[in-house]
Amino acid sequence: MSGNHNHIVDNSLAGKVKEQTGVSAARCYQCGKCSAGCPVSEDMDYPPSLIMRMLQTGDSADEELILRSKSIWFCLTCEMCIARCPMEVDIPPMMDYLRSESIKQNKSNPASKNIISFHKAFLDSIRETGRLYELGLTLDFKVRSMKLMQDMSIVPTMLAKNKLNFLPEMIKNRRNIKQIFQKTIDKKEETK
Numbered sequence: 001m002s003g004n005h006n007h008i009v010d011n012s013l014a015g016k017v018k019e020q021t022g023v024s025a026a027r028c029y030q031c032g033k034c035s036a037g038c039p040v041s042e043d044m045d046y047p048p049s050l051i052m053r054m055l056q057t058g059d060s061a062d063e064e065l066i067l068r069s070k071s072i073w074f075c076l077t078c079e080m081c082i083a084r085c086p087m088e089v090d091i092p093p094m095m096d097y098l099r100s101e102s103i104k105q106n107k108s109n110p111a112s113k114n115i116i117s118f119h120k121a122f123l124d125s126i127r128e129t130g131r132l133y134e135l136g137l138t139l140d141f142k143v144r145s146m147k148l149m150q151d152m153s154i155v156p157t158m159l160a161k162n163k164l165n166f167l168p169e170m171i172k173n174r175r176n177i178k179q180i181f182q183k184t185i186d187k188k189e190e191t192k
């Protein structure tokens with residue numbers, strides 16, 4: 001598009017999501033399979049299929065609700081939704097983008113505070129130990145998820161719903177996670 005200043009820019013949130021992630025919310029036909037499979041949908045204010053619907057409306061009030069929602073912070077990037085979606089709507093990267101947009105616009109839900117501060121402390125601890133490459137982003141994600149679930153006390157809901165299939169992988173890293181938690185706690189104490 002370089003040199004062409006006449007193309008129409010879609011300024012809706014869905015338009016920005018599409019531009020940044022390549023994923024189109026318009027493809028969603030509201031079958032609800034993503035929400036049915038999502039391990040945290042019950043605890044979200046708007047389950048993933050509803051987030052898709054709210055993006056589709058292009059209504060600024062809906063967009064505001066999305067950016068201020070807990071849902072975008074509860075998302076564990078587990079990819080259960082995309083695995084089930086008949087339209088291959090790749091929700092996790094959309095959630096990622098919505099989180100960054102929410103921060104950018106200063107609209108992040110209070111529920112995000114724990115996860116953001118934890119994430120920061122976690123990165124600091126990596127910086128100190130220089131173990132970024134060893135640990136990798138997968139563990140980072142898993143630690144974030146564990147912490148989030150603990151904070152939100154949503155593990156019991158997930159157990160009741162038998163939606164913990166992805167936990168064995170997380171438990172394998174329990175030792176590491178424990179150490180990292182300890183570091184994070186120490187850090188918090190230091191900054192008090």
Ligand code: SF4
Binds near residue numbers: 027030087088
């Ligand atoms: S599974 Fe896909 S098509 Fe169905 S509601 Fe979810 S995003 Fe939309």
Ligand code: SF4
Binds near residue numbers: 039048079
């Ligand atoms: S990636 Fe997010 S929205 Fe999709 S199933 Fe997992 S937690 Fe739910």
